Amino acid sequence: KAGVTQTPRYLIKTRGQQVTLSCSPISGHRSVSWYQQTPGQGLQFLFEYFSETQRNKGNFPGRFSGRQFSNSRSEMNVSTLELGDSALYLCASSLTGTGTRTDTQYFGPGTRLTVL
Amino acid sequence: KQEVTQIPAALSVPEGENLVLNCSFTDSAIYNLQWFRQDPGKGLTSLLLIQSSQREQTSGRLNASLDKSSGRSTLYIAASQPGDSATYLCAANNFNKFYFGSGTKLNVKP
Numbered sequence: 001k002a003g004v005t006q007t008p009r010y011l012i013k014t015r016g017q018q019v020t021l022s023c024s025p026i027s028g029h030r031s032v033s034w035y036q037q038t039p040g041q042g043l044q045f046l047f048e049y050f051s052e053t054q055r056n057k058g059n060f061p062g063r064f065s066g067r068q069f070s071n072s073r074s075e076m077n078v079s080t081l082e083l084g085d086s087a088l089y090l091c092a093s094s095l096t097g098t099g100t101r102t103d104t105q106y107f108g109p110g111t112r113l114t115v116l
Numbered sequence: 117k118q119e120v121t122q123i124p125a126a127l128s129v130p131e132g133e134n135l136v137l138n139c140s141f142t143d144s145a146i147y148n149l150q151w152f153r154q155d156p157g158k159g160l161t162s163l164l165l166i167q168s169s170q171r172e173q174t175s176g177r178l179n180a181s182l183d184k185s186s187g188r189s190t191l192y193i194a195a196s197q198p199g200d201s202a203t204y205l206c207a208a209n210n211f212n213k214f215y216f217g218s219g220t221k222l223n224v225k226p
Contacts, residue, residue, distance in 0.1 A: 004159070033214070043205065043216035056213060090159055102167060104150070105214070107159035 002027065004093050004108035012114045018079040021111045025072050025093030031055075032074040033105065034066060037088040046089075049074050050097045078113075086115045118143040118210050122217035129196055130225050137191040137220045139206035144184045147209040151180050151191050154203045154219070163204075164191070196224045 005024045013019050025032050033056075034046040045058040049068035066076040072093070078085055092105040119142045129135055139149070148167045152160040164173045164180040166189065172181040179192040189206055203219040 035214075035216075042218040043207075045213055045215070058213070088157075092160075102148070102165070104162050104165055105160075106162065107152075109159045110157075112157075 004091060004106050006089075006091055006108040006111050008111060009109065010112045010114075012116065013081050014116050015081055015083060017081050018077065019081060019113060021076045021078075021089055021091075021113075023074045023076070023091035023093075023108060025074070025091075026106055029093035029095055029106070030072055031094045031097035031103075032068060032072065033092045033094075034074070034076050035090045035092065036060070037090060037110070038086075043090070046076070048097060055097065081115045083115050086113060088112050118146075118208055118213075118215040120206060120208050120215050120217040122204075122206060122220050124220060125218065126221040126223070128223040128225060131196060131198060133196050133224075134192070134194050135196055135222075137193070137204050137206075137222070139189040139191070139217055141187045141189075141208045141215070143208070143210060144187055145210065146184065147211065149180075149182055149189050149209065150207045150214075151178075151189075152205045152207065154205060156202075160205065193222075196222075198224050198226050200224050 007022045031050045033048040037043045048056040052068045063079045068074045088110045090110045092107045094103045150165045151163045166182040177194040203221045205219040207214045207216045
């Protein structure tokens, strides 16, 4: 079974631009979560999508948004980029989501975003 | 809000040593606790998941324990190998959200 894939792997943008990241979950997984990882703040939860609906959200500004398609693929969008948005963005998929006791999250390799 | 702390931040040991990584959390109302491994520049790999009703889980040379009452989990690695060098993160699952610790960077010297 193919793992979680994320595209692109690396991205360089300038302040004020917007960016869209893509995540393809493991086949059959319906939940996709997004995380931001930085040296200073560590791994922080952005949001989770399940069956095309945002089911949970972390404490990030509205510039961060996402969506999920009927095939469970998910996209994350960041508008009006700031220098502080430079980070590794990870997505993770699971069968039913983070609310179950035995569900394991499988992570993709991440997208490294650099904002200049 | 759940806060997860990992100590130590970094650890260097000679090959063959047994070692323990620590994880503490402030809110004991968790569904489960997971340990992950992250290699440089890569995503996370799940190592062990302990359900809230369990005390420990084992996989090969790895053993993770959970004490909800004290808000602690430990990851025990037996007979460490250079290939175990990575950053180890624990994550507490609180009702649909994962809260991660900042990780312990492990270096196993040959």
